[in-house]
Amino acid sequence: MKQRYLESLKSNQMRSSNIVNPKVTLVGAGPGDVDLITVKGLKSIKTANVILYDALVNEELLKNAPNAKHIFVGKRKGFKSFSQEDINLLIVENAFKYGNVVRLKGGDSFVFGRGFEELQYVEAFGVKTDVVPGISSSISVPALAGIPVTHRNLSNSFYVLTGTLSDGSFNPEIRNAVNSNSTVVILMGLSKIADICQLYKENSRGGTSIAVVSNGSLSSQVTVKGLISNIENKIYNKKIKTPAVILIGDVVDLQNKYDSILTEVLNK
Helix, strand or coil: CHHHHHHHHHHHHHHCCCCCCCEEEEEECECCCHHHCCHHHHHHHHCCCEEEECCCCCHHHHHHCCCCEEEECCEECCEECCCHHHHHHHHHHHHHHHCEEEEEECECCCCCCCHHHHHHHHHCCCCEEEEECCCCHHHHHHHHCCCCCCECCCECCEEEEECECCCCCECHHHHHCCCCCCEEEEECCHHHHHHHHHHHHHCCCCCCEEEEEECCCCCCCEEEEEECCCHHHHHHHCCCCCCEEEEECHHHHHHHHHHHHHHHHHCC
8 A cells, every 4th residue: 555655656746847856865874973974974964855864863963954854763672663664655755755865874874774675665666866874883883982893913803793683582693703703793782781691601701801882972972891701780880771882802902002092192
């Protein structure tokens, strides 16, 4: 039924004397700090007629498009303003009605953002699309916490994994990363921290370094470091909340060196 509605909308728009050129631009908003959006992403926002934005998008960015229609379509754990099907429908509907639509998503839209799914849906209706990559929290949040995801002679690669699958279950692919020397970066994993730690303990890696960074890139950013064996108590005591990025591996210990160097520079 929704499909027929969109086809009807497309047909009516083509017959209308009021020509609208539908276009959808997928824009990655970055990790949260408004200054960490790309120049091209900001230009896209400023020229948008409609912006559909997610829960992790800093709403300060919307001030750059005061005359655009702003539609919140955010999804967080335990809360969905719209289903994914409804979001797809809204994107196409607004493109045919108003022309230039920006789909604004946190981080980078192609990193656990379902961005490609949305593009496929939009393009099925013949709507022109564009993609503006965003700064992914998987690399930017660790950097802002003073933790490199790779470091010579310590970690030559890194995993980026989601902790939670679309049905809410634990991601079994984390098992493949447990015994690696690579850095493990886990997004959307705070609610699964007990499962993650248990998996490492079962593989005799309770002494592995781990950090959890909450509200990365914002003034409220908090970093909690520890070992797999004690991190659960630490984040509980600090009342760490989502969004949070989990980092596991030897590179976590480099933050101490980063902090000491920074202190030395500031005291000169």
